[in-house]
Amino acid sequence: MRTLPVGTVDDTTAPGTRVAQEGILRRQSARESAARTYARALPIVPVRARGLTIEGADGRRYLDCLSGAGDLALGHNHPVVLEAIRRVLDSGAPLNVLDLATPVKDAFITELFHTLPPGLADRARVRFCGPAGSDAVETACELVRAATGRTGLITFTAACHGKPAGPPEAPTVAHDLRVTRLPYPQDYRCPFGVGGEAGADLAARWTESVLDDPGSGVPLPAGMIVEPVQGEGGVIPAPDVWLRRMRQLTAECSVPLIVDETQTGVGRTGAFWAVEHSGVTPDVLVLSKAIGGSLPLAVVVHRDDLDIGESGAPTGTFRGNQLAMAAGTATLAHVRENHLAERAATLGARMLHQLRGLAADFPCVGDVRGRGLMIGVEFVDPEGEAAEDAGAAGAAGAAGEVGGVGGFGGFGRGPGGVVGGDWIGGGTGGRRRDDAVEASAVSVSGASVVPDRARRPLPAAPELAAAVQRECLRRGLIVGLGGRHASVVRLLPPLTITDEQAAAVLDRLADAVRAAARCPGGAAAAPSTP
8 A cells, every 4th residue: 555645635546536535425425324423523435444544535544543443453454354354255165154163263262262361261151143242232131131030230320332223231321220320430520529549439339339238229130241441431441449349249249240342352451351450350251343353243251150041042143254253363363472462551551641741731631541552532621610520429428338329328319310419400410509519528448538629520522522533634633532422532543553653643633632722712722831
């Protein structure tokens, strides 16, 4: 693939010209459903791609830090992936075999088992399902329901486990009464207003009270599902100590722990599986995206004693995708043999450090966070009033005597069953009356913690985040959005990104932030002076 400077037009590119690209985009808008997502924010027509680079029909070249929403661990069209696909095509092997055994499938399972956490690999079974991550989540949920005879599930605020076509089980919305959402610990927007270890401890205590107290109103669930790093939720890594507490609590209550590694797996976070950072061994592992080597594939890996499903139970027509298994085998082996997870940890830490300098220069950058090459930059309104999160009052009741969901510190129950003070307004965006928010000291593990008004997060700035995304695109950089009100710019570069490419990504992002901060209405977001 020829190299062209960003913004250069190549008149020989098929279909060739900017006019052709604009025509394709017009026809897409006229003929495709309005349910398009990425296409609205990224009006490009890719015609060639290699590694980190995409070339559009108009000849412009882009650095792709979206990577198919994390599908492309090795970037676009990596040679080992293309060779694996060609071998299957040239062999005359069938391309879809449902759940029949094939040499390609056997090689995939063998390589997958080489990478699994030791505690799970020793007694693992693998279940193939439909090719999307949501298919794997649905399969995992039905698996634990069948194994336990229970129906409820515990998931966490801001979690995204896909959107199955049927009734939601643990998707991005929580309308299913069988799903209970509990606080997910985070530092910048801590649900208890304290952050750090104290916030993680309070979140763990809340979960413990739900599981342990028969009066909590939540029956013992069939399983708990958690992302070790929330991706669509805004790139929020789960604290390792909290994840270990979740493992301890679920084990004590005989509740299977499902870890959703759809986006975090295959080296993305600096370990082959993100759950390995905490040393936790899950009962069920949900895998998709990168395990197919850029092609659709999803599997559920689980403990053998959970394998009580009926023989022949349907789990998806396309679970026998041979090309995806071949591409997946090549990807898993290349990441493992070339220590790309370790490389992601080192380079990701360096990029995070440099991006935090952006937060020091621009008040509109509220937080920079991530793990490995899964990075998020949250944009905020620096002139907005600090958010009055539900947890500041909830923390006062949640810490001392944790006696069940209904008995936290004498506070009333807020909207949606959230305990946390005297609420005005609806949903999580409601606010509390000042007389219910007076800083009450709470005791966490023997220490006194006071919700800190100074550390309360500023309001999310989705318009600014969208402006940064547009400015990135103008500079030849593709990034995603996510998090609260889509105010988090997300970087998911391939694990093969070079140091020079990483520097170019950071330079273009910093320049885009400067440009977006100068936009009308963004004066308050301009760089701070030393």
